[in-house]
Amino acid sequence: MIYKQKIEKMISRLRQxxxxxxxxxxxxxxxxxxxxxxxxxxxxxYDEKALPIGFGQTISHPYTVAVMTQALNIxxxxxxxxxxxxxxxxxxxxxxxxxxxxxxxxxxxIGQSADKILRELEYQFVSRIGDGTLGWQNYAxxxxxxxxxxxxxxxxxxxxxxxxSGKLLIPLGDADEQILTILIKDNKSYNIIEIExxxxxxxxxxxxW
Ligand code: SAM
Numbered sequence: 768m769i770y771k772q773k774i775e776k777m778i779s780r781l782r783q784x785x786x787x788x789x790x791x792x793x794x795x796x797x798x799x800x801x802x803x804x805x806x807x808x809x810x811x812x813y814d815e816k817a818l819p820i821g822f823g824q825t826i827s828h829p830y831t832v833a834v835m836t837q838a839l840n841i842x843x844x845x846x847x848x849x850x851x852x853x854x855x856x857x858x859x860x861x862x863x864x865x866x867x868x869x870x871x872x873x874x875x876x877i878g879q880s881a882d883k884i885l886r887e888l889e890y891q892f893v894s895r896i897g898d899g900t901l902g903w904q905n906y907a908x909x910x911x912x913x914x915x916x917x918x919x920x921x922x923x924x925x926x927x928x929x930x931x932s933g934k935l936l937i938p939l940g941d942a943d944e945q946i947l948t949i950l951i952k953d954n955k956s957y958n959i960i961e962i963e964x965x966x967x968x969x970x971x972x973x974x975x976w
């Protein structure tokens with residue numbers, strides 16, 4: 768496979784950057800990132816950068832996908848709601864870990880393109896176009912909810928759709944800087960852990976920007 772060397776380079780760079788979960792590294796080795804970028808950008812797809820996917824949106828840096836996936840500590844069969852399907856690459860990585868993935872994208876053309884690629888690659892998932900800040904009540908409660916865009920506040924609907932001990936992973940902050948934050952549901956309250964500062968595109972919608 769022509770990308771094999773690039774994939775191995777990405778994996779060893781992720782290790783150097785602090786990704787230690789072997790299951791996450793294995794999933795990222797298996798999900799073909801070059802399939803989720805626009806034509807002509809395939810050879811850059813394993814570099815440590817975000818790439819444009821149209822409509823002002825991006826496929827996240829490999830490190831961003833790795834650190835977010837590692838933070839969720841996904842087990843086989845976990846029910847995961849993803850807000851912001853984007854290219855579909857994060858969805859593929861979650862599927863590789865054996866999660867049941869429910870994913871929402873706000874921009875129709877982006878969601879449709881991700882669906883097509885994910886189906887060609889024979890991943891099993893459930894998707895829809897809509898405002899993910901409202902969550903997806905039909906399939907709730909979830910073991911984890913992952914928000915792949917930066918939010919100004921914590922969307923209440925998302926917290927309500929978590930299982931007990933469920934995790935909401937969300938970048939929180941202003942337009943320039945966000946802190947990747949994890950909230951773990953503990954009865955009626957939440958334990959909050961700040962992971963690190965990263966840069967995301969804005970979360971648009973009723974409970975977003
Ligand atoms: N992890 C994805 C990947 O690797 O391709 C990156 C997703 S991209 C950084 C964020 C996505 O969130 C964009 O496609 C954007 O359209 C979408 N988005 C923003 N606000 C949203 C909302 N309220 N509901 C659903 N999707 C939303």
